[in-house]
Amino acid sequence: MTTTHKLISLKELHTFRLPYRAHAVVELTSADDLAQLKDDYYVLGEGSNTIFTEDFACRILRVAISGYECSETEASYELRIGAGENWHKLVLKTLKDGMPGLENLALIPGSVGAAPVQNIGAYGVEAAQFISSVEAWDRKKKEFVSFAKNECGFAYRDSLFKQNAGRYVITYVNFSLPKNWQPNLSYGALAGLPNDASATEVMDTVITIRNSKLPNPAVLPNAGSFFKNPVISVQHFATLVARFPDLPKYTVDDNHVKVAAGWLIDRLGLKGTTCGGVAVHDKQALVLVNKGGASGTDLLKLAKLIKDKVYEEFAIELEIEVRLLDKKGLMSA
Numbered sequence: 001m002t003t004t005h006k007l008i009s010l011k012e013l014h015t016f017r018l019p020y021r022a023h024a025v026v027e028l029t030s031a032d033d034l035a036q037l038k039d040d041y042y043v044l045g046e047g048s049n050t051i052f053t054e055d056f057a058c059r060i061l062r063v064a065i066s067g068y069e070c071s072e073t074e075a076s077y078e079l080r081i082g083a084g085e086n087w088h089k090l091v092l093k094t095l096k097d098g099m100p101g102l103e104n105l106a107l108i109p110g111s112v113g114a115a116p117v118q119n120i121g122a123y124g125v126e127a128a129q130f131i132s133s134v135e136a137w138d139r140k141k142k143e144f145v146s147f148a149k150n151e152c153g154f155a156y157r158d159s160l161f162k163q164n165a166g167r168y169v170i171t172y173v174n175f176s177l178p179k180n181w182q183p184n185l186s187y188g189a190l191a192g193l194p195n196d197a198s199a200t201e202v203m204d205t206v207i208t209i210r211n212s213k214l215p216n217p218a219v220l221p222n223a224g225s226f227f228k229n230p231v232i233s234v235q236h237f238a239t240l241v242a243r244f245p246d247l248p249k250y251t252v253d254d255n256h257v258k259v260a261a262g263w264l265i266d267r268l269g270l271k272g273t274t275c276g277g278v279a280v281h282d283k284q285a286l287v288l289v290n291k292g293g294a295s296g297t298d299l300l301k302l303a304k305l306i307k308d309k310v311y312e313e314f315a316i317e318l319e320i321e322v323r324l325l326d327k328k329g330l331m332s333a
């Protein structure tokens, strides 16, 4: 465990790269250290879903636990992965080692430990489909705990860990990758692939599409989708589609549909809108970018403007997907 005690720039610790600082950053490389750690920290992975909107007064615990253990049963490959491993590297390694399953989730930035927190998902697949259990340190009970998949409260971009923000430090994530693998081509953009496409072909296609659609945070700082795709009632959708016949929808259940937040923002002509150094990306309306010299105030102003305009036009309350932090910690959405 390494603790750095001078004022630390947070620019390199989150992908939106606002120029704020923190007083201490603790690098956690072993789960065993958690029991001795003074309990006043904010847990951070690779900062790709987190934005510091001002200087941060609390300590940061950067989870950097490594580990890649693999075993197999007749039906599946069983993996135990350290929370500090990089997600995309895990996808690459499993495919290289002949264990398909995670290919649709290629190139999602961030750590393995953060994957269960918001149940990362893309191209018709969610991490929860392959997670068998999650190991964590419970800060309230001060003990190590393990949650079976059905105890994790997984839902769309949600979980028990997100609902109880700050309570658990995830140390290891266990995955079960079935051997009777079939490609998942359910998502429209993958429908052009042949039914017998290999996992590598699926992954390469996902990577190509993602690279063409999403700004690379290393080039143009951003935190991915800024808002969640809202779920609305079918009645609400019926009133909207009468006014906007091309409004796309994804069925959730008999009573609810999901609509694309990016489509709503785009429809309002907000692509390219700027507030100080923050802008709505000009190709992908769901992503806000730091064009340089941005501040937390710019970001909050632009987010409010978008939320207000979407509400006025569509009567939909957009929910922020990214974790916003002020000096004391997590801000309420």
Ligand SMILES: Cc1cc2nc3c(=O)[nH]c(=O)nc-3n(C[C@H](O)[C@H](O)[C@H](O)COP(=O)(O)OP(=O)(O)OC[C@H]3O[C@@H](n4cnc5c(N)ncnc54)[C@H](O)[C@@H]3O)c2cc1C
Pocket: 015, 042, 043, 044, 045, 046, 047, 048, 049, 050, 063, 083, 108, 109, 110, 111, 112, 113, 114, 115, 117, 118, 119, 120, 121, 122, 161, 165, 168, 169, 170, 171, 214, 215, 216, 217, 222, 223, 224, 225, 323
């Ligand atoms: C360009 C871009 C594209 C993206 N595309 C997608 C996408 O397609 N699908 C998707 O779902 N997401 C996407 N994201 C969001 C992001 O990649 C995920 O949310 C990712 O899981 C964040 O990982 P992280 O390690 O950077 O988490 P951080 O930003 O460091 O943390 C996120 C949250 O998880 C908590 N956390 C982190 N590590 C732990 C831990 N070990 N224990 C307990 N809590 C922890 C933090 O406290 C925080 O609340 C994208 C982001 C970017 C920048």
